[in-house]
Amino acid sequence: MSKKILLIDDDTDLINVYKPFLQKHGFEVEAAYNSEEGKKLFKSFKPDVVFADLVMEHFDSGFVLCHWMNQQPERKNAHVVILTSTGHETGYRFSTQTSEEKTWINADDYLEKPISPNDLLQYIKDKVLKET
């Protein structure tokens, strides 16, 4: 059975590229453009991998979403990655730059944008497919 990937990002361009690309490589892919849609899909789609943006409707949407996912039973089987390009230098109050922040967000991994579709695919192969 193919792995299920959930993309949660308000960046249309990112979804436009990742979604068909990952589908092309045999994954089942769903996309959400904000954390509310993300939550719904997390429950119904039951993804194996989640890539979530940090700053969506709010500067902290990603980590609030992450905390929520951590409390769901579906979280056990999901590998959750925070994908972000924002940092303190752009005036955001929150980022994934420090270890305190990472501990606080409590995701499985953190990736910096932009990440090319090929790199993303490689990441999934290395981190997710090998573990299972």
Place this chain on the structure above:
Amino acid sequence: MKILDARILIIDADTEVVEFLKNHLGTQHVIESTGSGIDGIAKGSSSEYDIYFISMSLPDISGRDVLHAIRKVHEEAICIMMSSNPSIDSAVQTTQMGAYNYISKPFDPEKIIPMVHRALERRWYILEARRLREERENNLAELSVDKSRLATVINSIDDGILVINQNKEIIFYNPRFLQLIDTDRQILIGDSMFRYLPQSLQKQICEILQKAESDGKTGAIKQELVIKPPFELVVMANTAPIFGENGQCLGVVSVLRDITEMKQLEQSKSRFVNMVAHELKAPLAAIHSYLKMILDNALGDDIVTYNTYMKRSLERTEALMELINDLMNIFRMDSKAVKRNLEKVEMADLLENTVELFRPQMEEREISVNLALKHGLFVKADPEEIRRVFTNLISNAIKYNKYEGSIDISCVEDGRWVKVSVKDTGIGMTADEKDRLFQEFFRAKNKFTRDITGTGLGLAILKKIVDEYAGRITVDTEFGKGSTFTVYLPRVMSGE
């Protein structure tokens, strides 16, 4: 060292004596005389004479009383007592009372002339000493005025000043200094600096003292010190050694200047640059990944998706160019390099013309527009800038409107203002979004705005323009219902 034109007062009822002295001294000096002791006291004390000749025996009062009275007023008066009945006792007594000399009558001219010369010489010394004394007193008075003036200046100066001796004790500071090291404590003069000063400043002072001691010579150290992090209170501390006459280091003087505002500005500038970089990077990254997907043939022969990628790349390229134009406008406005062609602008005409430009876009989304414009209202402004304001507002009213929505544009007078409102039936804003609306690069993010492109600078520019004309802009909005932007610009009369 002789006094010419000395003023001499003779107090004697004996006319022979008076005549004698006038004959021998009158050619060089000014001589006055009186036969009465009372009159002599009155004359002699009202102004100071250079020499007083006082007879011991006067018709009204004794010569001793006259001497006493005159010396009481003029402590240094040179009084020569004359007696036709001299005695050792009275000579001693009057000398003790301050008489300069005691001579017997009749006079010996051979003796009296040199004696008067000596008396005048003495008088010259007395006057000179008095002059020097007064001069000194004046200087002291001046000096103390100077001192308090300097203290006032130092205490009013907007820089903090601190003086430390080589034992690292605080010798002097002004009130501003306490503010700039952010302390409420009163520092005692002579206390160790380690008890009060921020460590960074202590370090700077120690460094200077050490260098001055080992090398004998050292320059000033200039350094930024963060007193309240991160940027609440930042000072520039300029510390220099104080050298004595023999070249030994006596201590240091530190001058603290508040550079908080400068640092904050610097900070917000660098944040702006970071945000710009971020805003430029995002669309470029998107375009890059689209192109790469196409060139890599990453989706095989999915021509439809490739086509979407190319369209989207084009859109984002256009948005990038728009962003760069907006950035250039913001920089131009911030550097005040904008050349304005001030004209009287008729608002209704300008609004009608601007709306015409948007007809095709409105028709495309079947948005209707209602104009309620009062003609004959003028503002004095650069028409291009005013047009930009309303182009921006109307363009937003279309972009963020719903399909088959409407736009109401009104232009009325409101006191000394021309009030223009642009009301849409669009997606509106939340309170949080409304608060951040005029921030550079802020764009409301929700499912409705996802596919709407914008630079995030339009409203920031608009606000800068309106501010430039001393106008204001207000926003009335309800999420999901629509927004009304109202611009107030100062009205000018048609005759002005």
